[in-house]
Amino acid sequence: MKLGRLWNSLANPKRIPRVFSIILGVILLTGFLIPMALNDNQLYPRPVPQEQINQGNPLAPYDRGGEVLKEPGIVKSQYPQNEPNLGKITSYLTPIAISVKNSTIYYGTSIYSSPGGLIDEILYYTRGFDTVLESTILIMAFVIASWVALNFTMRREDE
Amino acid sequence: MDIATLGGQLLGQIPLGDIVLYLTPFNLFMFVGALIFTTLIAISRTETQVEAEFGSLNDNEVKVGLKEFKIRRFLAVVCGLATAGAMITGDVFNFTLLVALIGILNIGIVSAVKQIDVLNAAFQYGLIAMIASLPLFGGAAIILASTGTLSILEIAQLSFTTPMMFFASLLLILGIAGETGIAPFYATKAEMFRTPGSPFIIIIHLSSLLVIVRAIEILLIINKPF
Numbered sequence: 210m211k212l213g214r215l216w217n218s219l220a221n222p223k224r225i226p227r228v229f230s231i232i233l234g235v236i237l238l239t240g241f242l243i244p245m246a247l248n249d250n251q252l253y254p255r256p257v258p259q260e261q262i263n264q265g266n267p268l269a270p271y272d273r274g275g276e277v278l279k280e281p282g283i284v285k286s287q288y289p290q291n292e293p294n295l296g297k298i299t300s301y302l303t304p305i306a307i308s309v310k311n312s313t314i315y316y317g318t319s320i321y322s323s324p325g326g327l328i329d330e331i332l333y334y335t336r337g338f339d340t341v342l343e344s345t346i347l348i349m350a351f352v353i354a355s356w357v358a359l360n361f362t363m364r365r366e367d368e
Numbered sequence: 369m370d371i372a373t374l375g376g377q378l379l380g381q382i383p384l385g386d387i388v389l390y391l392t393p394f395n396l397f398m399f400v401g402a403l404i405f406t407t408l409i410a411i412s413r414t415e416t417q418v419e420a421e422f423g424s425l426n427d428n429e430v431k432v433g434l435k436e437f438k439i440r441r442f443l444a445v446v447c448g449l450a451t452a453g454a455m456i457t458g459d460v461f462n463f464t465l466l467v468a469l470i471g472i473l474n475i476g477i478v479s480a481v482k483q484i485d486v487l488n489a490a491f492q493y494g495l496i497a498m499i500a501s502l503p504l505f506g507g508a509a510i511i512l513a514s515t516g517t518l519s520i521l522e523i524a525q526l527s528f529t530t531p532m533m534f535f536a537s538l539l540l541i542l543g544i545a546g547e548t549g550i551a552p553f554y555a556t557k558a559e560m561f562r563t564p565g566s567p568f569i570i571i572i573h574l575s576s577l578l579v580i581v582r583a584i585e586i587l588l589i590i591n592k593p594f
Contacts, residue, residue, distance in 0.1 A: 219552050219554075219555060220555045221555060222488065222489045222492040222493075222555045222556040222559050223488075223492060224555075225492055225493075225496060225553050225555050225556050226492055226495040226496050226499065228552065228553070229496050229499060229546055229553055230499060232542065233502070233503055233542060233546075236503070236538060236539065236542060240539075243531050243532055243535045244530075244531055244532070246514055246530040246531070246533075247513050247514060247532075248513070248514055248515055250516045251516040251517060286385075286386055287517055287519055287522065288383065288385070288386055288519075291383045291384075291385055291386070291388070292385055334385060335386040336385060336386050336387060336461075337384065337385055337387075338384050338385070338387045338459075338462060339387070339461060339462065339465065342465040342466065342469065343465060346465065346468055346469045346472060349443075349469060349472055349473060350472050352439075352442075352443075352476070353443070353472070353476035353479055356439050356476075356479075356480065357479050357480070360435065360480070
């Protein structure tokens with residue numbers, strides 16, 4: 210096939226998603242050949258498996274220690290000097306969670322548990338700008354979709 | 369390559385928790401350029417395309433209606449701000465989020481037109497932008513897994529590169545190519561420009577261009593080829 214025909218076939222917008230998907234599929238498949246090299250310096254230090262469960266800790270395996278607003282729990286961050294209060298709400302539990310915690314030792318592995326304020330704290334305190342941007346993407350998508358829906362259906366002016 | 373070789377002297381940092389923006393003359397120049405162009409777009413009016421009518425001597429003017437003008441101006445200004453943010457950010461994941469935002473806004477800018485060809489092309493571009501979010505965010509995630517950090521300042525200080533980091537950069541550049549619609553995926557974006565409303569259409573071009581330049585800087589910092 211001539212190169213010119215190849216370029217011409219790329220000029221059809223309908224073919225572009227297919228071409229892109231094929232290239233993406235090939236690259237993802239080559240990913241299986243890449244040797245895994247993970248950097249685990251940033252992982253949170255975790256206790257030995259089953260250690261907290263054997264101690265009868267109701268928050269096992271998610272207990273990170275700490276006391277709300279007084280003593281930070283075990284949390285790592287990239288720039289600790291920017292976040293002096295990091296980890297101080299990691300051990301926060303709602304009143305309902307505290308009552309459940311006192312009644313059973315399987316609170317940490319039950320389906321309704323959340324490991325304290327940990328996820329919220331990491332998201333909103335250390336990477337707060339990410340959440341702002343994510344919701345900006347969502348709201349822009351809603352703006353576009355609702356504008357198109359309104360102006361091409363209800364407020365449509367026939368020409 | 370370290371940051372000083374690529375972008376010039378490190379002028380300062382803006383710490384936002386774990387997200388630290390850094391300022392170099394290179395970043396600042398593109399940041400201010402994107403902001404100036406956004407201001408120009410916000411105060412300018414759209415072009416009018418003049419088409420010759422077949423079979424008569426009249427001209428047909430293709431104008432942009434007021435409602436269409438307002439939504440397109442709004443989306444173009446947000447697109448300009450997102451581009452400016454992508455120029456100055458110092459965090460790989462923030463950069464990918466801003467690129468995804470630019471991709472969605474590019475569809476929005478042309479979604480209000482009435483030309484069917486343009487809408488078809490925008491639909492195909494939307495498909496690519498959706499598919500491209502997989503390699504885009506996947507690339508950022510693999511960069512985090514293989515380097516242990518997302519901050520470009522920290523990545524620049526690493527002394528090693530691994531094949532996994534190269535694979536992550538490959539995914540990242542594929543995602544950016546899909547979101548910005550550069551060659552060989554240009555056909556959808558080229559069709560999208562065949563509509564009136566010029567200054568808002570130009571921001572689609574400009575954002576792609578600046579994002580590519582910035583992406584090359586980030587990939588050189590990650591992979592350190594020299």
